[in-house]
Amino acid sequence: MxxxxxxxxxGVIGNGWIARALAQGWDVVAFDPAAGAEARTREFVASAWHSLTRAGLAEGxxxxxxxxxxxxxxxxxxxxLIQENVPERLELKREILAAIDAAAAPEAIVGSSTSGFKPSDLQQDCQHEAGRVIVAHPFNPVYLLPLVELVGGEATAAAQxxxxxxxxxxxAMRPLVVRREIEGHIADRLMEALWREALHLVNDGVATTEEIDAAVVYGCGLRWSLMGTFLTFHLAGGDQGMRHMLEQFGPALKLPWTKLEAPELTDDLIDKVVEGCEHQAAGRSVAELDRRRDDFLVELLGLVQKYWPEAEGLEGRI
Incomplete structure (x- = not known):
């Protein structure tokens, strides 16, 4: 069945969900009142299908x-399963989710793609099966990246x-069940910390956008794609692992190496970031960069699956 x-x-995220589900042999029904929405979605799916075919299509x-x-x-x-992807405005999301809750079958799960709101706030206006309204936060491109953060609210039961x-x-996603609700969930909070620091480095004239991206691509990013943050530091402690690493490098945490607050987005900083990104793009369109990214991710995911198989005891967590 x-x-x-x-x-x-x-939008980009909703269409990503559509492409993923179609590639997994699901039926998909979409609704978006915006003019031209269907044509844009079908064009998006046609473009993504190249990468999805390389990654492997399910039967049907x-x-x-x-x-x-x-x-x-x-x-x-x-x-x-119903996935809500309307703009990040809490009142709008609550209105749409309440309408979905009123119309959907009681057993249907309703996931919100929100990157920041807590599920208990999203559930407030739902009068029927509020507990089945959860956060289901994916990562772009949704049709390739497997992580989805699942966060239940106050009304959510374990069975849901x-x-x-x-x-x-x-x-074909890897659900990460977040233990307690918090604004920004897990991955976005980590990415925002790096993003704030990167903006400071550009603003202070320490590095260009290209140099910062190179630091990630050729350094920490390579390790993170396999081991993440904690296991990477565990290896930094040598044979004694994390305990030795914390003893040796722990005092450095008190040094002023990072700035917690984001810099003010002045016109000058915006210009530096925009000009840097346009230089990196080197005249290539966003569509061209999308294809390059997707081709890379298809190959990278194969390596991640090879070196981090499900057999490592993470079933049910990620």
Whole structure:
């Protein structure tokens, strides 16, 4: 029996969900009242299909299994999983999620792609099955990157989280169940810390955007793609591991090597960042850069799966 994903809101993230689900052999129903939404989505899927084919399509994968509904109520009918992707405005999300909750079958799971809001805040206006409304935060490009952060709210029962976990695993994703709700969840809080520091380095004239990206690409980023932060530092302690690393380098945590607050986005800083990125793009369009990124990710994911298989005891956590 085929499964149905309903996507509400078809921007970059919503379209990423659509492409992933189609590649996994799901039926997909989308709703977006914006003019030209369906044409943009079908163009997006056609572009992503090259990378998805290289990554491997599931049985039944077919872009033609996508349909657009003319109302939210029609879109959620028959859905196993509903993904909300409207703009990051809390009042708007609560309004849309309440409408989804009122119209969807009681057993359907409703995931919000929000990158920052807590699920308990999103559930406030839901009057039917509020607990099944959770955060399901993916990463761009959604059709390739497997991580999805799952966060339940105050009304969410363990069984609802478990059902959500199983559904996202059916989409070939790696659900990370966040233990307690917090603004920004896990990955975005980590990325924001690096982003703030990078802006300070540009603002203070220490490095260009290209030099900072090189520091990540050819240094820490290579290690992070396999080991993350903690295991990388564990190795830095030599044979004695993390305990020795903390004893040796722990005092450095008190040194003023980082700035916690983001710099003010002055016109000068904005110009430096924009000009730096345009220099790095070297005349290539965003579409060209997207394809380059996707080709790289397909190959990189193969290496990650080779060296970090599911057998390492992370089932159910990531």
């Amino acid at each position: 085929s499964q149905q994903l309903t996507v509400i809101g078809t 994968a077919d872009p033609e299994r996508l349909t657009f509904a003319d109302s939210l109520e029609a879109a959620v009918e028959g859905a196993d 989280t478990e059902r959500a976990q199983a559904l996202y695993q059916s989409l």
